[in-house]
Amino acid sequence: MNRVMFALPSKGAIAEPTMSFLQDCGLRVDKPNPRQYIGTIPAIPTIDVLFQRVIDVLYKVADGTAKLGITGLDVIAEYGSEDIIVIHDNLNYGHCKLVVAVPEAWIDVENMIDLAEVALDFREAKMRNLKVATTYPNQTREFLHRNGIHHFSIVAAEGAIEAAPTIGYADIVVDLVQTGTTLRENHLKPLLDGVIINSQACLIGNRRMLKEHPEALQAARILLEHIDGALLGKTYTQITMNITGISAEDIGRKIAANPLTRGLQGPTVAPIFGAEKNDSGQWFTATLIVPGKLLLTAIESLRAVGATHMSAVPVRYVFLHESPTFAQLQAALG
Amino acid sequence: MTAIADRIRELSIIRRSVEIVENLLTEFGYERIETPILQPAELFLTRAGDQIVDHLLTLEHRDELLALRPEFTSPAIAAYLQSGTAQSVVRWSFNGPVFEDNPAQERLQSESVGAELLGMPGRYAEAEIIALAGLAAERMGIADYEIVIGHVGLTRYLLNQFGLDTRAQRLLLNYLNHQREPLVAETLQNWLEKFISPSGLSGNGEHEDQSRILQALMDTTHPDTAPVGGRSRDDILERLLRKQQRYVRHENLLEAVSFLVKYASMTVGYSENWQETIMALPAANEQAQVLTGEIQQVAAMVLAYGIDQRKLVIKPALARSWDYYSGTVFELRVNGAIFAGGGRYDDFAALLGAAGEVPAVGLAFYLNNVISDNEFTAGDQIQTLKIQLTPASNLTAAVRWAQELRRHGQNVTVVEEPSNNAYPLQGEHLIVDSKPYGIDDIHSLIDLLKDKTAS
Numbered sequence: 001m002n003r004v005m006f007a008l009p010s011k012g013a014i015a016e017p018t019m020s021f022l023q024d025c026g027l028r029v030d031k032p033n034p035r036q037y038i039g040t041i042p043a044i045p046t047i048d049v050l051f052q053r054v055i056d057v058l059y060k061v062a063d064g065t066a067k068l069g070i071t072g073l074d075v076i077a078e079y080g081s082e083d084i085i086v087i088h089d090n091l092n093y094g095h096c097k098l099v100v101a102v103p104e105a106w107i108d109v110e111n112m113i114d115l116a117e118v119a120l121d122f123r124e125a126k127m128r129n130l131k132v133a134t135t136y137p138n139q140t141r142e143f144l145h146r147n148g149i150h151h152f153s154i155v156a157a158e159g160a161i162e163a164a165p166t167i168g169y170a171d172i173v174v175d176l177v178q179t180g181t182t183l184r185e186n187h188l189k190p191l192l193d194g195v196i197i198n199s200q201a202c203l204i205g206n207r208r209m210l211k212e213h214p215e216a217l218q219a220a221r222i223l224l225e226h227i228d229g230a231l232l233g234k235t236y237t238q239i240t241m242n243i244t245g246i247s248a249e250d251i252g253r254k255i256a257a258n259p260l261t262r263g264l265q266g267p268t269v270a271p272i273f274g275a276e277k278n279d280s281g282q283w284f285t286a287t288l289i290v291p292g293k294l295l296l297t298a299i300e301s302l303r304a305v306g307a308t309h310m311s312a313v314p315v316r317y318v319f320l321h322e323s324p325t326f327a328q329l330q331a332a333l334g
Numbered sequence: 335m336t337a338i339a340d341r342i343r344e345l346s347i348i349r350r351s352v353e354i355v356e357n358l359l360t361e362f363g364y365e366r367i368e369t370p371i372l373q374p375a376e377l378f379l380t381r382a383g384d385q386i387v388d389h390l391l392t393l394e395h396r397d398e399l400l401a402l403r404p405e406f407t408s409p410a411i412a413a414y415l416q417s418g419t420a421q422s423v424v425r426w427s428f429n430g431p432v433f434e435d436n437p438a439q440e441r442l443q444s445e446s447v448g449a450e451l452l453g454m455p456g457r458y459a460e461a462e463i464i465a466l467a468g469l470a471a472e473r474m475g476i477a478d479y480e481i482v483i484g485h486v487g488l489t490r491y492l493l494n495q496f497g498l499d500t501r502a503q504r505l506l507l508n509y510l511n512h513q514r515e516p517l518v519a520e521t522l523q524n525w526l527e528k529f530i531s532p533s534g535l536s537g538n539g540e541h542e543d544q545s546r547i548l549q550a551l552m553d554t555t556h557p558d559t560a561p562v563g564g565r566s567r568d569d570i571l572e573r574l575l576r577k578q579q580r581y582v583r584h585e586n587l588l589e590a591v592s593f594l595v596k597y598a599s600m601t602v603g604y605s606e607n608w609q610e611t612i613m614a615l616p617a618a619n620e621q622a623q624v625l626t627g628e629i630q631q632v633a634a635m636v637l638a639y640g641i642d643q644r645k646l647v648i649k650p651a652l653a654r655s656w657d658y659y660s661g662t663v664f665e666l667r668v669n670g671a672i673f674a675g676g677g678r679y680d681d682f683a684a685l686l687g688a689a690g691e692v693p694a695v696g697l698a699f700y701l702n703n704v705i706s707d708n709e710f711t712a713g714d715q716i717q718t719l720k721i722q723l724t725p726a727s728n729l730t731a732a733v734r735w736a737q738e739l740r741r742h743g744q745n746v747t748v749v750e751e752p753s754n755n756a757y758p759l760q761g762e763h764l765i766v767d768s769k770p771y772g773i774d775d776i777h778s779l780i781d782l783l784k785d786k787t788a789s
Contacts, residue, residue, distance in 0.1 A: 102563060103562040103563040103565075105562040105563070105565075105567075105570065106562070106563060106565065106570055107570060107574060108570055108571075108573045108574035108577055111528050113505065113525065113528045114577070116505055116508075117501060117505060117573070117577075118565070118573065120501065120504070120505070121569070121573060122564065125569075126564070127376075130564075131564070148505055148508045148509050150508075165562060165563040165564075166562070168564075170563075171563040171564040171565070172563055187562075193528075
């Protein structure tokens with residue numbers, strides 16, 4: 001059987017989170033030697049893992065060396081091509097923003113319109129362009145033009161971009177920000193309306209390879225079953241409770257009367273053997289899942305219909321009748 | 335407009351287009367000038383318009399930043415100022431490759447023809463430049479075109495009525511020009527409220543207190559603090575002060591928004607009551623009427639060149655580049671694509687260090703935008719006849735004379751200064767060998783001119 005190369009980031013902000021994410025999805029990545037660039041995912045034996053820099057993940061998928069990969073949406077926005085298809089754009093980790101940041105000392109600059117005026121000041125008073133240090137020249141150029149800033153020069157830079165205004169080789173920076181600490185430490189401030197893109201990790205594939213190689217599409221399906229199941233599971237909490245009622249149907253109706261405690265279809269109800277009957281009827285145990293963020297609201301609702309001794313545990317996976325993202329992928333590929 | 339995959343065929347068509355435009359320009363007395371392809375980037379970076387600077391193709395050579403020329407206007411004005419011919423009228427034409435680093439386009443290089451009429455103020459020059467675009471289109475067999483005429487001076491004047499300073503006007507126009515969606519009042523108001531400080535919007539005098547605080551801060555802090563991000567303490571505080579002083583009453587702001595939404599979307603056919611529409615705007619007054627009259631004068635002369643009035647569209651807010659255009663501007667569009675564009679840019683010379691304004695009108699043809707497979711005919715190369723304008727000249731008659739003579743195979747240019755081979759126009763009569771000729775006498779005049787040429 002043909003094997004499928006899956007490119008993952010080897011270093012950078014999303015490298016470790018990617019390993020944790022895949023592990024949470026039941027897709028543990030084994031890397032036999034930290035100095036090697038090859039690994040495996042035991043849960044999907046047809047996949048070989050190739051570790052690359054975040055940007056090289058994109059290039060490897062684009063040229064077909066890897067058929068699937070995980071990189072950042074910021075990278076796709078900057079260097080994406082027709083060959084690349086974003087299969088899942090909401091893996092929900094590696095969140096960051098590409099922002100325009102100016103020196104804190106520029107107390108007169110609060111937004112992009114202020115910056116547009118400062119760029120004109122540079123042009124008219126200093127007879128030079130505003131210098132912008134960034135590793136994202138394409139998005140930066142397009143964003144600045146869209147915000148009425150036309151007189152700027154991009155200063156290509158690698159690493160330590162935040163220091164550029166202090167060192168003096170640029171006036172402002174456009175860089176990725178996670179918490180903003182690095183910007184603050186370098187006396188820079190992001191502009192409120194200067195967010196170019198909200199980024200996070202994403203799963204990508206080579207469009208042509210996915211169309212022409214069934215084993216690649218099959219590998220994508222298995223990945224997406226795990227990913228969709230795990231991401232959906234994370235949003236739910238399973239509640240098990242004891243509750244009295246005349247019958248299982250009676251309890252089912254009471255619990256499902258509130259849409260919040262209806263679960264995906266309805267509660268599972270079973271009698272508890274050995275428990276004594278009381279005036280309300282017989283003891284049953286009921287199980288259902290509720291959105292995690294509404295857990296306490298659900299608990300209150302269940303208490304109101306007589307539930308007690310409730311235990312709540314996280315749900316690891318929720319599998320629907322099919323992986324919704326895989327269905328979307330099939331539609332996108334035609 | 336047909337997309338042509340075959341690059342060789344496309345180049346051949348472009349070459350023929352260049353010939354047609356060049357011949358037309360020669361008929362109007364334009365002299366071909368060459369400019370270097372590689373120029374110091376500085377010439378364009380700080381002086382050319384936004385659209386040019388956006389996509390300048392640069393390279394470094396021995397610590398000097400060079401640029402592949404993106405246009406002909408900057409080199410033309412620079413050459414005009416350096417040539418010592420300032421104040422005399424020159425008609426120059428340019429052609430050749432221009433370069434643009436535009437991610438939205440596949441190619442870096444395109445073919446352009448430019449024409450600059452320098453040293454000639456007034457409407458005649460503007461009409462000639464606009465008419466050249468239309469006549470070139472027609473000679474190329476392009477029937478489905480429209481000429482959109484605007485007036486940057488009118489737009490600036492109207493915006494002044496709302497208390498917006500020059501910088502605010504410039505940024506605002508820039509914003510309007512880059513809007514892809516139709517302008518919505520709410521979006522525009524949000525934009526303006528960001529530009530004008532919140533304290534300025536409150537209208538309670540708070541901004542005056544803040545200005546005093548800032549002034550005090552400037553007076554008391556150390557001016558020698560090292561610049562951060564290329565700006566000194568004074569740069570920052572001065573701008574903050576300027577921002578705080580940008581006080582616009584809220585009701586003025588709302589009026590400006592209401593006006594701009596109407597003004598920016600105004601596009602009226604020449605045959606419609608476009609002047610009345612402009613004068614119905616809240617900011618319009620007598621001066622606006624004068625500037626609107628300029629558009630009318632120019633348009634009337636363009637029609638005298640034989641351009642169909644159905645081709646003319648008035649869009650007063652048209653602003654090709656806010657940076658240096660100062661008066662009438664235009665674009666000739668074919669199916670939405672710009673085939674030619676230009677206008678008056680008297681302020682531009684000052685950007686290059688001239689002591690004052692230099693009357694200047696120009697246009698550029700973007701030949702790659704219009705590729706059609708028509709039969710082209712090139713005009714013959716013959717001597718140029720000059721019609722000299724005098725204070726008594728009827729300008730429209732000058733256009734008619736020039737056009738009629740051109741129709742009879744003459745290359746004709748209109749000049750203001752007298753010379754041995756220039757024929758003055760008195761009223762509607764052309765004076766040749768001291769004898770006045772009316773337009774009805776053109777055949778006998780042509781015979782006379784042929785005899786003179788032969789002798």
